[in-house]
Amino acid sequence: MQTVEIVLALLAAVVLSGAAARFLPLAVPAPLVQIGLGAMIAMVTKTPVSLDPHLFFLLFLPPLLFLDGWRIPKDEFFKDLPIILELALGLVVLTVVGVGFLIHWMIPPMPLAVAFALAAVISPTDPIAVSAIAQRVPIPKRLMHILEGESLLNDASGLVCLRFAIAAALTGSFVLHEAVLNFAWVALAGVAIGVVTTLVVTTLNAWLTRAGAEDAGPQTLVSLLIPFAAYLLAEKVHASGILAAVAAGVAMSFSEVARQTVAATRVRRNMVWDTLQFTANGVIFVLLGEQLPSILAGAVETVRTTGHHEPWWLAIYVVVITLSLGVLRFAWVWGSLKLTLLRARRRGEDRASPDWKIITATACAGARGAITLAGVLTLPLVTAAGEAFPARDLAIFLAAGVIVLSLLISSVALPLLMKNLQLPPETAGLEDAERARATLAIAAVQAIEHMQSSSPHAADADFQTASARVVDIYRDRLDGLTQTGEVALAARRGRGFEKEVRLVAVQAERQALHTLLRQRAVDGAIQSKLTRELDLAEARLRI
Structure with a gap:
């Protein structure tokens, strides 16, 4: 009964967070409010929620990633695909390698494979928090489209890197050529399974619908089951369930164009998905807040893993890791922009360099969120030998700290950078x-x-x-x-x-x-x- 009460309290906190975020005088994103409410729930109940990492991953990530792939504007996505790939693939690999070595250098007791796993899980950005800030701050539409596309792909690339890092931590070995071949299988098979699952389900659903009148209830339920089906099928053949869910969502948008859905069904289905997205994202952040007191309570014990005894060392590590993520992101965005302008000049095109505030805003918009939390909680509890997974609690603490600090930086820096910024009128879409x-x-x-x-x-x-x-x-x-x-x-x-x-x-x-x-x-x-x-x-x- 107490578990049911805690679940209801988490859902109530999600509801209250929306109203609280709107009434706060500053542009505080809803995720930060949800984290605070979750911490309050933990202090009141005194009973932390016990999370099964794999169940947590299965319940929350497939529908969220599927919906991102389904709703992302496709024309804008493919128009800016080169920029998005640079951020979602190149920057993720640079983050995993660079920040992974940095973490291992700062905390030698943390094995290198675990450091890479932590770097991989904090590499995906979260557009939900940035979207919450964008409701009060005029972020250019194209920048938002790039951030959304980056988030869609770096969720998958970061979590695939996490998968390899965990495997290396469990087995104690890593062979590069085997990893490359495995990555190719994981990625290509995952995408193929996602696309095929959506096409088969929607085709079969359309055939059944033609046999009788279309009912909004079954149609909505089918759309809810597709991401879970794609994810589970991909995992069965050791492919990427994450990429399968993303690909299924992208394929769903094209399937919708080919097959006209009754308007009433579409309206009701969108309402269900909007509610699911709001609830799932909110519950993830409330759960993060609910877990924080127990994580902080174990900070004294956790810090011993680092070779120190003072808990404030953990705060230093969180600040250093977060700043290193920002510096790497700024350097990558700046370097990518300079290369783009150089290639344009060689083609004879005259392109003006964007305002430095836009570049800095792109770097500051890399807040971490739901995917990072869901990913770090999937770290195994024990190794293949039955021993405790090395530095698991430390990795969870550092990931949680990076989420909170990056959200704070984005909520403070973006309004300041966008204030009084002269943006060209976006008339093309109008x-x-x-x-x-x-x-x-x-x-x-x-x-x-x-x-x-x-x-x-x-x-x-x-x-x-x-x-x-x-x-x-x-x-x-x-x-x-x-x-x-x-x-x-x-x-x-x-x-x-x-x-x-x-x-x-x-x-x-x-x-x-x-x-x-x-x-x-x-x-x-x-x-x-x-x-x-x-x-x-x-x-x-x-x-």
Whole structure:
């Protein structure tokens, strides 16, 4: 019963963290609030949650990585793929090697393989915290897309490196050519299994759906099961379940384009996935906070692993490791940018170097988070010989410290770097969206005009009046979308004012509906229907 109460307390902390983060005066990301609430729960319950690392890994990582692959903007991802690969692969390898040797040099009692494992697990970045900060700080969209793409791939590359480091720590040996071949199998087989799993499941699901009416419940459940199926199948053949989950998510987005899902199903499924993402990310950080008191309580014992006796040495190690991650990231971003500009000049292109604040912000945006925590908790408890895994508690403490300190640095540095930064207006996406809207409106008008002439109700005056009214709505939209220059700017401002006025009107409708309900002028069924209509109207206005 106590376990159930702790789980409910963790979920309640996730709910409270969202409201608390919004009310705090500074741009404190929700993960930091969740860590604090988790620590409070641990101090109240006095009973730390016992985590099974492999179960923890299975429950949380596949759906989160699958969703990242599913929702990442594909055009922006492939456009910036070279930059993303440099960060997600090159920087991860540099981090594993450089920080791994640094950790082993600072803490000689920690075996080199364990140091590499720790470096591998702290190499993936976490975009969730940066996204929370971006809600209050104007981070350029392209930079956010690069950070999201980097996170999607470095999750996989970092955790694959972690897998090899753990194997080396357990066996005590590491053969380079065998590792390269194994890496090729792990990566390629993982990607293939992820893609095939999604294609097979979605094809079979589409065939079953054609046999009967589409139901939102089963469709949503199928989408929830795909990442777990891909992950488990890949692990069965000793491939990367992480890459399988990512590839399954990417394949899911292309499968969605090929097969049209009923709108109601898509809306309900997205709501379920949004809730799952919010809950899983939140629970991970709350669990980190819940584990912190017990980790800190063992700090005196853990520090002896390092050859010291004073607990403050652990804080020094955390600061040094975090700063080394930032320095390596800054150097890699700066060097990569200089090489890109050099290649552009050789091609005769004249590209301006971005503001140094953008480069520094890219380095500071490398906060660690959920993937790091989930990964470090999968360190084995014992070796193949049955002995305790060397320096496991120390690695967990250092990883937790890096997560907290990197989140603090990002939450403080990003607002300062982005403040008063003059960013060029990002009009390309807006213009593309308006052209697409105009194309859709033209198609709608043509379809209505064809229906007016071919419908069996064509002679009905009421039908013609209703059709003309709908056509007028689309023609008004077209008139606003085809304007240019100052007229277009004035039209956009007008649409902004119109949205504001319509939102006020929707709120007034809600108040009137509540009044009718209190007066018992409408029953529950009517109230539910009208509330849903108002919810959809408000959701469209807030897009």
